[in-house]
Amino acid sequence: MRIATLLLLLAPALCLAEPASVIRATVMKQQPASDAPATGQLAENAKVDALERKGGWTRVKAEGGAEGWVRMLALRYAGAGDAKQGDSGIAQMLNVARSGTSGTQVATGVRGLDAEQLANARPNAAELRRMDGYAASKDGAGGFAAQGGLNAQRVDYPKAGG
Amino acid sequence: MNRFSAVALLMLFAASPAQAQFNINRLLDAAKNVGKATGEIGEKEEIDIGREMAARLLGAAPLMANDAVQRYVNNVGRWLASQTERADLPWQFGVLQAPQLNAFATPGGNIFITRGLLERMRNEAELAGVLAHEIAHVLRKHHLQAIQKGARMELAGAALSTLARQDRNTPSREKLLAAGSELYYRGLDKSDELEADRLGVVIAARGGYDAYGLPSVLQTLQAMNPEDSGVALMFKTHPAPGERLSALETMQPTLDAYAGQPQLADRFAGAARR
Numbered sequence A: 001m002r003i004a005t006l007l008l009l010l011a012p013a014l015c016l017a018e019p020a021s022v023i024r025a026t027v028m029k030q031q032p033a034s035d036a037p038a039t040g041q042l043a044e045n046a047k048v049d050a051l052e053r054k055g056g057w058t059r060v061k062a063e064g065g066a067e068g069w070v071r072m073l074a075l076r077y078a079g080a081g082d083a084k085q086g087d088s089g090i091a092q093m094l095n096v097a098r099s100g101t102s103g104t105q106v107a108t109g110v111r112g113l114d115a116e117q118l119a120n121a122r123p124n125a126a127e128l129r130r131m132d133g134y135a136a137s138k139d140g141a142g143g144f145a146a147q148g149g150l151n152a153q154r155v156d157y158p159k160a161g162g
Numbered sequence B: 001m002n003r004f005s006a007v008a009l010l011m012l013f014a015a016s017p018a019q020a021q022f023n024i025n026r027l028l029d030a031a032k033n034v035g036k037a038t039g040e041i042g043e044k045e046e047i048d049i050g051r052e053m054a055a056r057l058l059g060a061a062p063l064m065a066n067d068a069v070q071r072y073v074n075n076v077g078r079w080l081a082s083q084t085e086r087a088d089l090p091w092q093f094g095v096l097q098a099p100q101l102n103a104f105a106t107p108g109g110n111i112f113i114t115r116g117l118l119e120r121m122r123n124e125a126e127l128a129g130v131l132a133h134e135i136a137h138v139l140r141k142h143h144l145q146a147i148q149k150g151a152r153m154e155l156a157g158a159a160l161s162t163l164a165r166q167d168r169n170t171p172s173r174e175k176l177l178a179a180g181s182e183l184y185y186r187g188l189d190k191s192d193e194l195e196a197d198r199l200g201v202v203i204a205a206r207g208g209y210d211a212y213g214l215p216s217v218l219q220t221l222q223a224m225n226p227e228d229s230g231v232a233l234m235f236k237t238h239p240a241p242g243e244r245l246s247a248l249e250t251m252q253p254t255l256d257a258y259a260g261q262p263q264l265a266d267r268f269a270g271a272a273r274r
Helices: A004-013 A091-097 A115-120 A125-134 A136-149 B001-013 B024-034 B041-058 B065-082 B115-119 B124-139 B142-165 B171-186 B190-206 B213-222 B232-237 B241-257 B264-271
Strands: A018-022 A026-029 A038-042 A047-054 A057-062 A067-073 A073-079 B092-096 B103-106 B110-114
Touching: A018 A057, A026 A057, A038 A057, A047 A067, A047 A073, A073 B232, A115 B001, A115 B041, A115 B171, A115 B264, A125 B041, A125 B065, A125 B092, B041 B092, B041 B103, B041 B110, B041 B142, B065 B092, B065 B124, B065 B190, B065 B264, B092 B115, B103 B142, B103 B264, B110 B115, B124 B142, B124 B190, B124 B213, B124 B232, B124 B264, B142 B171, B142 B190, B171 B232, B190 B213, B190 B241, B213 B241
Parallel strands: B092 B110
Antiparallel strands: A018 A047, A018 A073, A026 A038, A026 A067, A047 A057, A057 A067, B103 B110
């Protein structure tokens, strides 16, 4: 029992090492910066364990045990064909709302947002009015941003197509 | 846009149960004007159309019953929208009570995110990245243009026959009604989605957030099984997350320049996880 509890406590930490691969040949860096010294070289599609992210960098552990930082945009989790994590359980949850053993769908309103529901939706004006009531003012949102220490920046859009 | 498609487009939204604000004659006049004009739909019409589409989305899934979460998401979204060239639209944001992972925008500034997606996020910068992507759809009128295109191609005939009979209870009315929602399960053009990703990164950075919020949500999605019922619709209507991440490599300089800005994980945990 005590061991089971301990395992449960450890579970979140274990989840941090996620199987991933790099989409191109990549140099692992000692720190999350492009001018940091290299700690190793990964071949295209090399399998790694992703450990943590910092800015645009993710710390990984290579199959040989070497660790280093690689560009997060060059990482893909559990590459195509690998066993991915199973279903999130939403399907099972939704099946509860289906009638009988045939799985025929009934409009119980708890199935969530799928194509069929979107196609058959009727306008809900009352809910839209409720949404109106939650709107933030420009000034209110400005105060909220300041509270969080957010500072507006001038950043240009990329050129069209780029 | 020619006159037929203008009529078709406006009929699409005229034939709804929330008809009070959509008088048929007024719409016909507007359709004539739109047909004569530049092909652009005015901002007033854009907002009306967007509200109609928002009401329909809310008919598919209601708002999550949590005032604090709704207000929090509105604050984040309104702050981001204020950093854009359409800061004065009537922006509003809603968390839909749905387990699936998805987000939607309707013309004129109505943005939705599902509770399922919100629950997979780790900080406010990730939320900002997703809202900024949706804001970009509104800025560039992606849905409005898709509707215009669809109206032009498919609906003109149906709308005219409906008009001729002035009958709101024919099967073609149902067809018209359905077409407005179709975008949300058929999807926009891939180029629109990739553009919204690029602009979304910029808008989040302008708001002072860690610019990697959106890429890190894409990475969360990329790690999920595409067959998972929670992401099936979103994957069907968007380019694969891996492809979106690759496309964002062109934004690397912007991403890196604003990677050190706040993520606000604590504020997010306090506000969105109640």
